[in-house]
Amino acid sequence: MSALTSSIPTFDHDELIQSHPIATLMIDKGGVILFVNAAAEQLCNVSRAAMVGRVVYDVIRMDRSYRQRMNDPGYSALFAHRAEISVGARRSIFVDMQMVSYGQSGHRILALVPSQNEAELMGGAIGRSGRAAGAAASMLAHEIKNPLAGIKGAAQLLARKTDIGGERFTTLICAEVDRITTLIDQMEHFSRGQPIACSAINLYQAIHQAMEAVRARQLPDIRFFEDFDPSLPLVLGNHDAMVQILLNLVTNGCEALSGQRDGTVRIATAYRHGLSIDNGDGRGRIALPIEVSVSDNGPGVPAEIRGDLFDPFVTTKREGRGLGLALVAKLARDMGGTVQHMRDGEWTRFRIHLPAAPAGKGGAR
Structure with missing residues (x-):
């Protein structure tokens, strides 16, 4: 030795x-x-x-x-x-x-x-951000409703004078005003803990409405790519809340790509086995097989705020209020689902997981 x-x-x-x-x-x-x-x-x-x-x-x-x-x-x-x-x-x-x-x-x-990154998956006992976002939204609700009524009235007047091509946009304006008004009514109940009314919905109708609103802004240098699972079942959720979630996530992706020539926002759906959650409401574990993701190839979220990304008032935008992602988390959770953020190579991804509607239930929208 x-x-x-x-x-x-x-x-x-x-x-x-x-x-x-x-x-x-x-x-x-x-x-x-x-x-x-x-x-x-x-x-x-x-x-x-x-x-x-x-x-x-x-x-x-x-x-x-x-x-x-x-x-x-x-x-x-x-x-x-x-x-x-x-x-x-x-x-x-x-x-x-x-x-x-x-x-x-x-x-x-x-x-x-x-x-x-467990803290980035919103679900279970993670609810403080949603409660704070609900309180902030409740305070703003009254101030937002008044100008919305004026916007809808102006759009209805324009619709009488516009051609068929312009009617598409005035119809969109009215539909968006109605959706936001309904959403605000729901948000006023957030701080009192009243749940969102959920039923069987077609996820693709919500995606279509959100993307129509985004494309109407005619954002330059941004490509939209869709990768959908055509066999996806109906989702147990709320149509207007789902539109709001998608609008927030797609808008964030577009803003992250500002000034980037090869900017791409990708919207995808998939059926995932294995993910479930217990929200502590006495229903036990609920399967969340429906996934819709919004991804962009922008620079990503700064590392120092990733753990607090879904908290209210956390933002990197100069003019931002930091309520968008907190509201996304609240709406997803109130539908019994989760939202997750991750950085995957050159892509920033937000994944929403939701329950499937019970078999035999018809769509609400």
């Missing part, structure tokens, strides 16, 4: 993994927990004695697809980004979950790393 190797200390591997800062569990081929370290106890808020010997998904609630893999000896590896889990009465958290094989006996190591 050389002097070099003799100076390397020996390690107690059990002690090493016990003190490891990442939540780590060992499970057997049937998913039974054999070992947990201190970080796992802290993350789950459950003692080692209460976890060892139980099936992992009986302790940690997770999506069915993950449960099936952990119960199947044929799956020795798993990686899931931002998987939603919950333990006991605690609210859901999002983790990066990785499972790898260990040894020859079918045992597996499961590591759970809390997602860094």
Whole structure:
């Protein structure tokens, strides 16, 4: 033995993994927990004695697809980004979950790393921004309604004198005024906690109305790209609230691209399995399979405000009030959904996840 190797200390591997800062569990081929370290106890808020010997998904609630893999000896590896889990009465958290094989006996190591941008997913107990936005909106409601009535009256007068081409825009103005007036009426109830009336809606009707309003502004140098899932079912939501969400997000994307020649705003829809949420309203976990995303290839949100992005009065715009994204979060949450911000390569993405309408329910709009 050389002097070099003799100076390397020996390690107690059990002690090493016990003190490891990442939540780590060992499970057997049937998913039974054999070992947990201190970080796992802290993350789950459950003692080692209460976890060892139980099936992992009986302790940690997770999506069915993950449960099936952990119960199947044929799956020795798993990686899931931002998987939603919950333990006991605690609210859901999002983790990066990785499972790898260990040894020859079918045992597996499961590591759970809390997602860094969990605060950017609005849902569950995250509601302070929505309450503050509702209070601010309630104060402004009366002042906004008066000029809206004047705008609608002027548009109706113009409609009598314009040609067919101009009638399209006066009709749009009247429709937008009615929508905003209805939205303000709803916003006045936000601070009292009254929910938005939700029914089965066609998401594409809301997208079409929002995009008509945006395109009417004739923004230069901005391309709009649509990537839609044609088989998407009806959404359990509110048409006017959905239009407002999309208008805010698309407008923000366009403003972020100001002065950029290759600016693109992308609107996409998809059906996503696995995401669910418990809003604490007694209904239990609600699946949120409907995704609509608004992305732009602008410079993105400054790192220093990403964690507070959905709080009211947080903005980088010189003339901004910082209420747009707070209202988006409030409306999404009141429809039982979530909104998430992320930076994906050169794209800034906002993803709305909503529940599907129950089967057999007709559309409201």
